[in-house]
Amino acid sequence: MKQGAKPKVKMSEQKFKPVEEQLAYLKKGAAEIIPEPELVAKLEGSRKTGKPLRVYLGVDPTAPDLHLGHTVVLRKLKHFQDLGHTAVFLIGDFSAMIGDPTGVSETRPPLRREQVDANAKTYLEQVFKILDSEKTEVRRNSEWLSKMNAEDVVRLCSHYRLARMLEREDFRSRLADNQPISVHELLYPLLTARDAVELKSDVELGASEQKFNLLIHRDIQREYGLAGQVALTMPILVGLDGQRKMSKSLGNYVGITEDPYEMFKKIMSISDSLMWSYLELLTDKTAEGIRKLQQDVQAGNTHPKQVKVSLASQMVKDFHGEEAARKAASNWERQFSDRQVPDDAPVKTLSKDNHVGSDEGKVYLSRALLQLGAAPSRAEAERLIKQGAVELDGKVIKDPRHEIDLKTPRRCLVRVGKKNIFYLDVK
RNA sequence: GGACGGGUGGGUGAGUGGCUAAAACCAGCAGACUGUAAAUCUGCCGCUCCUUGCGGGCUACGAAGGUUCGAAUCCUUCCCCGUCCA
Numbered sequence: 001m002k003q004g005a006k007p008k009v010k011m012s013e014q015k016f017k018p019v020e021e022q023l024a025y026l027k028k029g030a031a032e033i034i035p036e037p038e039l040v041a042k043l044e045g046s047r048k049t050g051k052p053l054r055v056y057l058g059v060d061p062t063a064p065d066l067h068l069g070h071t072v073v074l075r076k077l078k079h080f081q082d083l084g085h086t087a088v089f090l091i092g093d094f095s096a097m098i099g100d101p102t103g104v105s106e107t108r109p110p111l112r113r114e115q116v117d118a119n120a121k122t123y124l125e126q127v128f129k130i131l132d133s134e135k136t137e138v139r140r141n142s143e144w145l146s147k148m149n150a151e152d153v154v155r156l157c158s159h160y161r162l163a164r165m166l167e168r169e170d171f172r173s174r175l176a177d178n179q180p181i182s183v184h185e186l187l188y189p190l191l192t193a194r195d196a197v198e199l200k201s202d203v204e205l206g207a208s209e210q211k212f213n214l215l216i217h218r219d220i221q222r223e224y225g226l227a228g229q230v231a232l233t234m235p236i237l238v239g240l241d242g243q244r245k246m247s248k249s250l251g252n253y254v255g256i257t258e259d260p261y262e263m264f265k266k267i268m269s270i271s272d273s274l275m276w277s278y279l280e281l282l283t284d285k286t287a288e289g290i291r292k293l294q295q296d297v298q299a300g301n302t303h304p305k306q307v308k309v310s311l312a313s314q315m316v317k318d319f320h321g322e323e324a325a326r327k328a329a330s331n332w333e334r335q336f337s338d339r340q341v342p343d344d345a346p347v348k349t350l351s352k353d354n355h356v357g358s359d360e361g362k363v364y365l366s367r368a369l370l371q372l373g374a375a376p377s378r379a380e381a382e383r384l385i386k387q388g389a390v391e392l393d394g395k396v397i398k399d400p401r402h403e404i405d406l407k408t409p410r411r412c413l414v415r416v417g418k419k420n421i422f423y424l425d426v427k
Numbered sequence: 428g429g430a431c432g433g434g435u436g437g438g439u440g441a442g443u444g445g446c447u448a449a450a451a452c453c454a455g456c457a458g459a460c461u462g463u464a465a466a467u468c469u470g471c472c473g474c475u476c477c478u479u480g481c482g483g484g485c486u487a488c489g490a491a492g493g494u495u496c497g498a499a500u501c502c503u504u505c506c507c508c509g510u511c512c513a
Binding site for chain 2: 175179180241242243250251265268269270271272273274275303304305306308309312332333336337377378379380382383384386387388389399400401416417418
């Protein structure tokens with residue numbers, strides 16, 4: 001495309017950046033673009049006509065909270081939005097009740113309507129921490145899916161072949177492992193394909209595990225006489241354990257509504273090697289910028305800890321603002337580097353009234369820890385104590401029967417392990 | 428509908444009558460080490476009570492009953508999953 005070929009075209013061209021520039025921005029961090037030439041063609045087309053591309057991301061509100069893993073692909077949707085394209089955020093309120101078989105080794109229990117609605121609401125609040133709420137088109141797939149009748153479903157299903165459906169890894173491995181597959185799970189990709197048809201999307205985004213679904217959507221769109229969307233997938237974010245994908249059920253996640261300090265601590269606990277992919281997928285740093293940092297660390301000019309601190313700060317800043325990020329960082333330094341008490345160490349209280357058993361006015365330490373919520377059970381509390389994880393006012397106590405005097409009101413500092421520090425008020 | 432195989436702790440998975448709160452591995456937790464980590468090493472890893480002891484009690488191997496001095500292990504029924512055949 002030559003610049004300024006015709007005046008009419010030129011006007012609309014100003015609306016969008018040059019295709020190459022857009023493409024570079026969109027490709028950053030992407031796992032796959034299928035097929036890339038088509039995306040280029042679509043970008044060129046939109047630049048010529050001045051019509052933005054319709055780009056959508058479908059999310060099933062299966063849990064009430066989003067975590068950083070979800071933001072990877074949201075960020076990509078935002079990139080399209082930044083470039084002037086139409087971002088459509090689709091809430092899979094209907095499909096959530098089927099459950100996406102992707103990456104699942106067993107059939108999920110279907111969600112209830114009320115749960116889905118409640119989740120959808122909190123999702124939206126969280127999503128707009130990243131997307132521009134003014135410019136985002138929000139849809140729900142119950143708009144059309146709940147209106148389909150049996151005939152529509154049969155027609156839809158006739159557009160796809162069982163053998164192709166069974167090609168997907170999730171189904172194949174479940175079959176191989178003698179795991180159950182319910183028939184309704186086969187419907188999931190087909191019904192969500194209906195979304196793509198309704199939305200007349202040009203591009204659909206998804207995590208790379210969604211590739212199969214996105215491609216079915218593309219096929220079905222064509223069956224319904226549309227051009228066929230481009231599928232853009234993003235890599236799966238590895239969770240805090242550095243092994244498996246970030247997910248709430250695995251507990252290796254950072255929720256985006258989490259407390260700033262919690263967030264900071266969690267990110268600091270990831271391994272050095274993992275932080276590079278976090279930088280790529282969760283920040284706006286350019287690919288070259290990241291590469292340069294990496295070289296600096298390798299050369300010994302920059303300490304990896306510094307890189308991680310700045311990553312953690314950036315994350316907290318994204319969701320809680322700059323002030324919170326600064327505070328979290330300094331607290332963290334105090335607690336972990338200087339081994340001191342963080343600014344906002346919680347205060348818990350123990351009074352004569354809420355102790356159980358033993359002598360008047362005294363409690364065993366193990367019992368106190370349980371009551372204070374510092375240990376899930378007395379057995380666990382005893383273990384912690386015996387292993388030297390518990391400190392009172394800086395002194396390690398190894399005797400679970402250490403008695404705490406409840407008669408003298410005072411405040412002392414309790415430390416359970418490295419991560420749990422609080423003040424104890426005795427009343 | 429028939430034949431066969433299977434359901435064990437957060438996960439994988441051993442265990443076919445007492446030595447089994449249940450091997451092993453993974454995950455998790457704690458301590459040491461460190462730059463927060465990771466890796467490594469050490470210990471722990473159902474709940475509860477106390478006189479904290481290689482202590483007592485309770486709960487646990489899909490569910491419910493039964494046999495037995497004693498059952499994850501044997502029997503019966505039921506539920507669930509898979510494979511093959513129709």
